Amino acid sequence: MKSKRWRIVADLVALALLSALVGGLVGRRLTRSELEARNNPQHWNEAVIGEFVQRVHPTAEQLPKVQAHLDAAVRDLQSIRRDTVARSAGVIGRLVTAVEAELTPEQRVAFDRMKPAPGELDLDILNTSPR
Numbered sequence: 354m355k356s357k358r359w360r361i362v363a364d365l366v367a368l369a370l371l372s373a374l375v376g377g378l379v380g381r382r383l384t385r386s387e388l389e390a391r392n393n394p395q396h397w398n399e400a401v402i403g404e405f406v407q408r409v410h411p412t413a414e415q416l417p418k419v420q421a422h423l424d425a426a427v428r429d430l431q432s433i434r435r436d437t438v439a440r441s442a443g444v445i446g447r448l449v450t451a452v453e454a455e456l457t458p459e460q461r462v463a464f465d466r467m468k469p470a471p472g473e474l475d476l477d478i479l480n481t482s483p484r
Contacts, residue, residue, distance in 0.1 A: 394427045394434075445469065 390396045402423055405411070411419055449468050456464055 394431050397430075398423055398427045 402420060405419065406416070453461060453464065
């Protein structure tokens with residue numbers, strides 16, 4: 354009787370752990386896709402104009418003018434984003450070069466595996482805090 358009770362408890366614990374794991378993975382994926390959509394200037398443009406229309410109710414004459422202002426702002430934001438990524442990549446490149454100069458050949462092999470590839474340099478790499 355006790356072994357049956359332990360089996361039930363063990364199964365419930367396993368089910369709870371599995372549910373937590375699946376929930377965490379699904380939540381992470383949804384959060385990531387939401388963040389990517391929010392950082393996409395085209396999606397941002399569509400979301401802002403949609404909310405503007407819903408709340409402000411612009412006239413047919415006003416809407417194209419507002420959309421033109423929004424389009425210009427999105428182009429400016431895209432330019433700023435490209436500049437930020439390029440400048441950040443430059444800083445990271447200088448950091449990698451400086452650190453490599455301090456390492457032994459054996460350490461460089463390990464460092465080569467951990468340093469970001471050029472295509473991996475985007476704003477996500479900046480999600481860290483200095484110590």
